[in-house]
Amino acid sequence: MGALPFLARAATLGERRFLFVFCDGGWDPTYALAPLFGHPYAEMDGGGEVATLGGLSWVDGPDRPAVSDFFRAQAARSALVHGLEVRSVAHERCRRILMTGSAGEGVDDWGAVLGAKAAVERVMPHLVVAGPAFSSRYAASVVRAGRGEQLPQLLGGWSRLDSDLTVRGPSAGAAAAVEAALARRLERQLEQADAQSAAVARGALDALERAAVLEQRAGELDFGAGEDFDDQWATAVECLRTDLCRCAMVRFAGLYNLTFDTHAANTLQASHFELLFQSLGRLANTLDSTAGPDGLALSESTTLVVISEMGRFPMLNEQGGKHHWAFTSALLWGSGVRGGTVVGGYDDTMQSAPTDLTTGEVSAAGEPLTAAHLGATLLALGDVDPGEVGSTPPLSALLDL
Amino acid sequence: MVIAPLVWWACAQEPTPEPGPTPLDAPRLLRRASLDLRGVLPSTEELEQVRADPAALDGLVEGYLDDPRLEERVVAWLHERWHTRVDGFSAAWYDYGLDARDEVEFERAVGEEPLRLAAAVVVEDLPWTEVVQADWTQANTLLLEIWPLEVLDTGEGWRRARWTDARPAAGVLVSNGLWWRYPTDLFNLNRGRASAVSRLLLCQDLLAGPVRASDPLTLLEGGAEAAIREDPGCQGCHSVIEPLASALFGFHWVDEYAVEEMTRYHPEREPLGALLLGVEPAFYGEPTADLAAVGAAVAASEGFEACAVQTFAEALWRRPTGTSDADTLHTLRGQFRAGGLRVRALLRSIVSGAEYRAGVVQEGEALSRRLLSPELLQSAVEELTGFVWTAQGVELLDEDERGFRTLAGGVDGEEVLRPQSEPGLTWALALRRLAEGAGEHLARRGFEQGEGPLAGLGGARPGDAAFDAAQEELIWRLWGRAPSAEDLAEDQALWEEVQVLDGEQAAWAALVSLWLRDLDAVTR
Numbered sequence: 001m002g003a004l005p006f007l008a009r010a011a012t013l014g015e016r017r018f019l020f021v022f023c024d025g026g027w028d029p030t031y032a033l034a035p036l037f038g039h040p041y042a043e044m045d046g047g048g049e050v051a052t053l054g055g056l057s058w059v060d061g062p063d064r065p066a067v068s069d070f071f072r073a074q075a076a077r078s079a080l081v082h083g084l085e086v087r088s089v090a091h092e093r094c095r096r097i098l099m100t101g102s103a104g105e106g107v108d109d110w111g112a113v114l115g116a117k118a119a120v121e122r123v124m125p126h127l128v129v130a131g132p133a134f135s136s137r138y139a140a141s142v143v144r145a146g147r148g149e150q151l152p153q154l155l156g157g158w159s160r161l162d163s164d165l166t167v168r169g170p171s172a173g174a175a176a177a178v179e180a181a182l183a184r185r186l187e188r189q190l191e192q193a194d195a196q197s198a199a200v201a202r203g204a205l206d207a208l209e210r211a212a213v214l215e216q217r218a219g220e221l222d223f224g225a226g227e228d229f230d231d232q233w234a235t236a237v238e239c240l241r242t243d244l245c246r247c248a249m250v251r252f253a254g255l256y257n258l259t260f261d262t263h264a265a266n267t268l269q270a271s272h273f274e275l276l277f278q279s280l281g282r283l284a285n286t287l288d289s290t291a292g293p294d295g296l297a298l299s300e301s302t303t304l305v306v307i308s309e310m311g312r313f314p315m316l317n318e319q320g321g322k323h324h325w326a327f328t329s330a331l332l333w334g335s336g337v338r339g340g341t342v343v344g345g346y347d348d349t350m351q352s353a354p355t356d357l358t359t360g361e362v363s364a365a366g367e368p369l370t371a372a373h374l375g376a377t378l379l380a381l382g383d384v385d386p387g388e389v390g391s392t393p394p395l396s397a398l399l400d401l
Numbered sequence: 402m403v404i405a406p407l408v409w410w411a412c413a414q415e416p417t418p419e420p421g422p423t424p425l426d427a428p429r430l431l432r433r434a435s436l437d438l439r440g441v442l443p444s445t446e447e448l449e450q451v452r453a454d455p456a457a458l459d460g461l462v463e464g465y466l467d468d469p470r471l472e473e474r475v476v477a478w479l480h481e482r483w484h485t486r487v488d489g490f491s492a493a494w495y496d497y498g499l500d501a502r503d504e505v506e507f508e509r510a511v512g513e514e515p516l517r518l519a520a521a522v523v524v525e526d527l528p529w530t531e532v533v534q535a536d537w538t539q540a541n542t543l544l545l546e547i548w549p550l551e552v553l554d555t556g557e558g559w560r561r562a563r564w565t566d567a568r569p570a571a572g573v574l575v576s577n578g579l580w581w582r583y584p585t586d587l588f589n590l591n592r593g594r595a596s597a598v599s600r601l602l603l604c605q606d607l608l609a610g611p612v613r614a615s616d617p618l619t620l621l622e623g624g625a626e627a628a629i630r631e632d633p634g635c636q637g638c639h640s641v642i643e644p645l646a647s648a649l650f651g652f653h654w655v656d657e658y659a660v661e662e663m664t665r666y667h668p669e670r671e672p673l674g675a676l677l678l679g680v681e682p683a684f685y686g687e688p689t690a691d692l693a694a695v696g697a698a699v700a701a702s703e704g705f706e707a708c709a710v711q712t713f714a715e716a717l718w719r720r721p722t723g724t725s726d727a728d729t730l731h732t733l734r735g736q737f738r739a740g741g742l743r744v745r746a747l748l749r750s751i752v753s754g755a756e757y758r759a760g761v762v763q764e765g766e767a768l769s770r771r772l773l774s775p776e777l778l779q780s781a782v783e784e785l786t787g788f789v790w791t792a793q794g795v796e797l798l799d800e801d802e803r804g805f806r807t808l809a810g811g812v813d814g815e816e817v818l819r820p821q822s823e824p825g826l827t828w829a830l831a832l833r834r835l836a837e838g839a840g841e842h843l844a845r846r847g848f849e850q851g852e853g854p855l856a857g858l859g860g861a862r863p864g865d866a867a868f869d870a871a872q873e874e875l876i877w878r879l880w881g882r883a884p885s886a887e888d889l890a891e892d893q894a895l896w897e898e899v900q901v902l903d904g905e906q907a908a909w910a911a912l913v914s915l916w917l918r919d920l921d922a923v924t925r
Contacts, residue, residue: 041621087611090593103609105819106721124826132816140825148803154830158837162792162803166845167838170911173902175837178911181895182918188887189920194761200770200824201920207829214826263588314621323588323625326612349617 025259131251360397425760484814536570647674
């Protein structure tokens with residue numbers, strides 16, 4: 001058993017932060033995360049073999065060495081969750097279920113909830129640099145950066161904005177005067193309006209104040225992320241470092257942005273996982289070497305949540321690909337995560353194996369895992385009572401609080 | 402006198418007054434209705450008319466229902482539900498040899514085609530069933546150039562056209578725009594599209610339920626196709642999905658990225674549905690010979706009628722409907738049916754109701770404050786100031802590749818499926834920049850070009866008759882209410898502060914931008 005060079009510690013100061021990495025398209029866990037060799041139905045890549053370090057097992061393959069590089073370095077801080085049921089095979093619906101626990105509209109994803117319920121008020125409670133986001137009740141806590149650097153443009157004012165009609169923009173003094181006048185007006189309306197109107201006024205005033213703070217600090221940030229994954233998470237890390245956000249979402253789309261949706265040529269999963277884990281390795285190192293607002297390494301207070309909206313059908317189809325599968329895996333890393341842990345599994349039919357939530361082991365007395373279990377776990381990590389959002393308990397086997 | 406039974410029945414279905422929210426005052430309500438039904442602010446004369454005589458409001462609103470600008474509103478409402486005004490499709494402008502500058506125009510034309518068809522049904526006061534039975538569609542000049550269409554109406558802009566590629570008469574069910582937005586592939590075989598038909602036109606979301614086979618071994622050993630046909634757990638939904646999907650094979654694309662495949666209908670492929678899915682086309686158990694028959698079956702279904710009521714109620718109430726709305730929706734449905742399934746009659750019923758007219762809400766689901774959507778914000782701003790926020794001709798509040806549609810609370814149809822109902826950070830920022838641009842533009846028009854409501858105000862100061870008149874006129878027009886004493890005092894202080902800093906033109910720009918960001922400007 002290899003030495004575990006690092007033990008995850010609970011954040012000693014402040015709140016836990018979250019960085020969500022959404023791997024678009026529905027990955028095949030058997031290519032990297034779930035070594036199901038010998039499974040009666042799972043067709044494994046012929047070149048792969050199981051690798052183990054501590055309590056963690058993964059798939060090592062010659063065409064994706066970055067996976068093993070990552071786990072050999074990070075096993076002590078990593079946990080895998082297997083057999084998460086997303087109850088659908090439609091991409092959009094699976095995303096919603098994975099990230100909110102529900103198929104319906106009018107729900108909030110885990111980042112929005114964690115951002116909204118943070119004990120510390122932040123300018124951007126949940127920053128969506130790229131990737132999906134679902135918000136309803138906590139929509140005001142979600143800030144989208146925009147597909148084409150729109151947020152920095154809005155922050156930069158008319159020196160950065162484009163318009164066919166000439167606009168120079170107000171002077172700094174005039175702009176400040178208007179902002180102050182608007183704030184006074186909204187505060188007055190807070191006092192005079194009916195309850196519902198007051199809520200809107202309060203939201204507008206809150207947005208105004210947060211925008212002002214972000215505007216002052218805009219020069220410190222580089223929101224120029226675009227589609228490059230490393231640029232995206234660099235932006236997210238910077239916002240976590242400066243405590244501008246508690247949660248951030250980024251999107252990984254794989255080699256040539258083909259995504260993990262390999263209905264044909266499932267071997268592309270190797271390329272996608274190779275690139276993903278190369279970048280995750282850099283991200284982990286960055287979090288280790290970047291001090292957070294409390295002076296400690298960001299890795300001390302940040303939980304990385306690496307997810308994909310669905311899995312892949314266990315067997316190959318006629319095109320050498322794999323279709324959709326309603327069960328998937330997730331990787332958690334960092335703060336509050338019990339490293340070297342594997343929770344859940346796939347039963348003989350590649351569905352969620354009943355799991356003891358306390359030990360994480362497959363057990364006939366346990367329960368099948370769903371996206372709601374993952375969400376409850378994240379909420380628990382974030383000091384939010386999972387009962388506030390639903391009735392599903394967290395995977396306490398994952399928690400190192 | 403014998404009253405025709407239908408009329409008697411319709412009269413008997415008049416909504417009885419019900420306790421609930423306090424109604425909004427007449428000018429503000431007129432503003433709400435004008436923005437909702439025409440996309441523009443009411444004129445000063447209209448506001449004055451209802452201020453003097455609140456009873457005049459209903460007559461004015463009735464006129465709004467006849468306004469041709471209702472078409473744009475229907476397009477906007479239906480996009481929030483059908484999600485077709487997206488910023489990209491599998492086929493692109495270059496596939497048709499268009500210019501790069503036509504990219505957004507191309508995307509909007511494609512995405513709006515089904516919405517324009519539906520809007521035409523509303524504006525022309527046709528029965529809503531025409532949406533799934535029309536033997537025509539709507540097309541603009543760009544679509545007429547690239548798609549197999551023959552124009553039926555002369556004129557500019559969106560007009561009636563007919564497909565020339567033998568697609569059946571089934572309204573939006575044979576719309577290129579709809580099926581480009583909801584593509585399929587050789588594995589999915591139109592099942593996703595069948596689900597879209599159910600969700601969009603019947604308000605039945607077949608994906609809301611869990612996807613779970615009763616016997617996983619059927620799935621694993623036979624594959625998904627076998628499970629779909631044999632497993633009871635799968636059949637729960639697929640007994641509906643498969644036959645409906647089977648009817649859509651005229652849109653079966655051998656190459657899902659080939660523009661030639663995507664452009665035209667393929668009648669020769671219609672039989673492939675039964676061949677590949679193993680079921681004959683049908684709609685909820687009723688055999689359908691072709692898509693035209695599917696359209697007829699959809700039109701005759703209870704769900705279609707109920708879904709129309711729900712769709713337009715949610716559009717105007719600006720919130721999802723729920724169980725607490727059951728009675729109201731039932732009443733509206735009766736009125737809709739009594740009106741021959743004409744949507745304008747339905748709209749009339751909705752805007753006449755307490756829910757829509759809510760001003761002060763103490764309890765219940767009604768909203769007293771509803772954020773303006775980005776396109777309404779732009780419309781109101783443009784009308785008042787002349788400022789349209791475009792860049793290289795692209796309306797920046799209507800697009801997301803370069804623009805601020807979702808950041809300003811709008812729907813992109815792919816990741817953001819519902820309009821934002823609360824203020825947020827990016828909403829505040831987008832609104833600020835819009836207001837700054839509009840304020841500056843109006844002031845420039847007045848002071849440098851001598852036009853618009855600020856013309857001739859050089860040298861006027863707060864307290865001067867001209868200054869005060871212009872201030873009150875603009876606020877009245879924008880907010881639908883007169884400014885309060887506190888409003889005027891704040892305005893005066895702001896104007897004087899900025900006037901000292903940057904001069905009177907900048908001071909007016911600041912004032913206008915402040916008014917545009919007031920709650921009464923950004924909500925309705």
